[in-house]
Amino acid sequence: MINQDFIVLTTSGLYCAVGDFYLDPQQPVGRAVISHAHGDHAVPGNTQVFCTAPTAGIMELRYRKNAGNKFSIYAFGETFEFGLVKVTFFPAGHILGSAQVLMEFGQIRYLYTGDFKLQLDETCEQLQFVEADVLITETTFASPLVRHPNPVTEIAKLNDTHSNILLGAYSLGKAQRLIHLISENCSSKTILVHFNILPINKLYENFGFNIGNYLPYNRKLMKQPGSGFIYLVPPTTFDSYFRAHNVVRVFASGWKHRHQHNGMELFISDHADWNDIIRMINNVKPVEVWTIHGDGRDLKKYYENQIPIKILGKC
Secondary structure, rough: OOOOOOOEOOOOOEEOOOOOOOOOOOOOEEEEOOOOOOOOOOOOOOOOEEOOOHHHHHHHHHHHOOOOOOOEEEOOOOEEEEOEEEEEEEEEEOOOOEEEEEEEEOEEEEEOOOOOOOOOOOOEEEEEEEEEEEEEEEEEOOOOOOOOOOHHHHHHHHHHHOOEEEEOOOOOHHHHHHHHHHHHHOOOHHHHEOOOHHHHHHHHHHOOOOOOOOOEHHHHHHHOOOOOOEEEEEEHHHOOOOOOOOOEEEEEEEEEHOOOOOOOOEOOOOOOOOOHHHHHHHHOOOEEEEEEEEOOHHHHHHHOOOEEEEOOOOO
16 A cells, blocks of 8 residues: 555655654755755755765765765665665666665555656666656656757757857756767767866776767867857856857756847757656556655646546656
């Protein structure tokens, strides 16, 4: 029988009282199971952290001594226990090391997706479908109006300009995916990478992922007009160059507002769109779906009288 209070949303985040642990807590806690290393899922300062090796590596790179007091590292498919709750990580396809968290209690299987995507991404582990009784899914883009385009078609847009490009992207996950896509599909372009992104690139490579061809940022090269250079920068740097001259401004994102006042739209997202969320549900085959990290109302309406949809929150 499904326990409706197996996972509850508290002020600290998603909490499993039976196992006494949190999933991606929003503030430091005693025992934190971390799905992936993005800052909105992996806060510093937890006493015990349970995660994959890449997630631990990224957290230690970003948070240094405050990453967590003790890390317990588990491979995909490896099971560990919190009392009567068995926990197993499976690839989520979001970024390097991102994990779905399967929790088994009694005869019931609860699957927490964290953030996930189904689109092919050569810079991280491909999502593995896992059947469960309860799917606890992110709903970042859970709207029938959202359909992500083919990322190869999108990245090819960069070939349409011979001007230098200022390309904004999140430093972790998106930047590495873009480098790979550009290397594979925009052979005339030379990628120059902001210094804040370089250590994350190195970590990806240390875990065996060849993200592509790039060089550290060189100001003299970017000053050469019409030379086909792409300067890949994090959001804060991109926003600070809002008056940049002699470059085409582009930001890679699934969010429409991120493309305003830019020279080109580049819709590349590391989250599942509406079709892929439906596909995820079809493959997991849950009896119930619980939603988090977004708005689950469209899913609730879509599955009315078919699958119970419970909206845990929008954290």
